[in-house]
Amino acid sequence: MWLYESLTSLFRETTDESRLQLFRILLGIACIAKFAGALVQGMWSFLAPGTYSRFELRQHRGADAENLISALHRPVTVVRLAGALALTAGFLPHTAAAVVSLGLAFELSYLFRFNTVYLMLCTACLVFAGAPGTGVTLSHAHTASNTFAQVLIVLITAHMYLNSAWLKARSPHFRSGLRVAQWLEAGAVIRPLLPRREYFYPAPIVRTLGSSSPYALRIGRPMAGLVIATEALLPAGLLIPATRPYALALGMTMHLSFWALLPVQLAGFSVATMATYVLFTG
DSSP, X not given: OHHHHHHHTTSOSOEEXXXXXXXXXXXXXXXXXXXXXXXXXXXXXXXXXXXXXXXXXXXXXXXXXXXXXXXXXXXXXXXXXXXXXXXXXXXXXXXXXXXXXXXHHHHTTTOOOHHHHHHHHHHHHHTTOSOOOSTTOOOOOEESTTHHHHHHHHHHHHHHHHHHHHHHHHOHHHHTTHHHHHHHHHHHHHGXXXXXXXXXXXXXXXXXXXXXXXXXXXXXXXXXXXXXXXXXHHHHHHHSTTTHHHXXXXXXXXXXXXXXXXXXXXXXXXXXXXXXXXGSOO
């Protein structure tokens, strides 16, 4: 297995440069989707004077931090979007990756989201790539230039899946199916009140699963178990050649399903996560 060989050889194992270069392009698209989606959701005015989010920032961070973060919010929003465009286009890719990663880190100072942490770590790994590529062309040389960065991204993704599965498995609320039912029910209720379509819950799904009825829980419980099992087994399934095609199909189905339910919020995370699948083979 190339991952084991790369670790034991201290990253001297060669990999196909095109894999990380393709990932760089897809990750740039994912970041563009996330940043553009944030603007669609009104994030440009998220820390405007008089907003509750700014009041909450003052309560948690203090007045000095509130003033500094609020002053930097809009400039960083513009700069990180430009960085994502440059990363996708392959223009100064190391610099672009650093800019995007720092922009995502800045977001965590006023709004914590796990998908932001994941994107931040993935873009930071590209800084260590020896051949991230320029433009949108791919080179198919087998070298160790990208091995370290590729290993880091694979380990981060594997940890993300395993940690998510562990947290869900420990939660009786999730295992019972009630978490999914309440999530669908609440989303269906508030969707008409939102100025933009941020949730997409088809009526048949809401009728079937969007309640805490015994029937909904009987369906939701095995679905919750399937999600836990999928997340727990995906990293190994993607690394083992014999099971990789099935893991690819299962992982993409899962992410596309979640993305369909939250088309704006999960666009960047879904694209970025599925993009890592090209890195699970050397």
